[in-house]
Amino acid sequence: MVKKLLSNKTFNLVLFCTLSFLAGGINGFLGTGGGIIFIYTLSNLTKNEQKDNFPTTLCATIPISLIALISYARNGNVDFDFSKGLIVPCALGGLLGAILVDKLKVKWLNTIFALLVIYSGTCMILR
Secondary structure, three states, X not given: OHHHHHXXXXXXXXXXXXXXXXXXXXXXXXXXXXXXHHHHHXXXXXXXXXXXXHHHHHHXXXXXXXHHHHXXXXXOXXXXXXXXXXXXXXXXXXXXXXXXXXXXXXXXXXXXXXXXXXXXXHHXXXX
16 A cells, blocks of 8 residues: 555655655754755655765755744844854865765765764753
């Protein structure tokens, strides 16, 4: 039954749109996390490897994050002075990560991704 549903293009489109809406909501609500849902969704629906879905996920999460940022800024919840100091190190980290994604085997990328998700979840539960 599940296999038949997943082979249905209309079902996949509805599932993808629903999960995308959920990812956008989580990203806007928590400030992060939507990308994890996108990676999982794209990896399962497209059967691509996770590393091939990272750029697509970034294309989706950048506008989501920008819209959420504007909303937070309108309410006075953004510390732009502090954020300015994060731009260069974060950009350099993003560049390094994008370079490493092509150098590492998929097995390592999947392991690192899973460990980060587990670590983040554990930290949030223990706080």
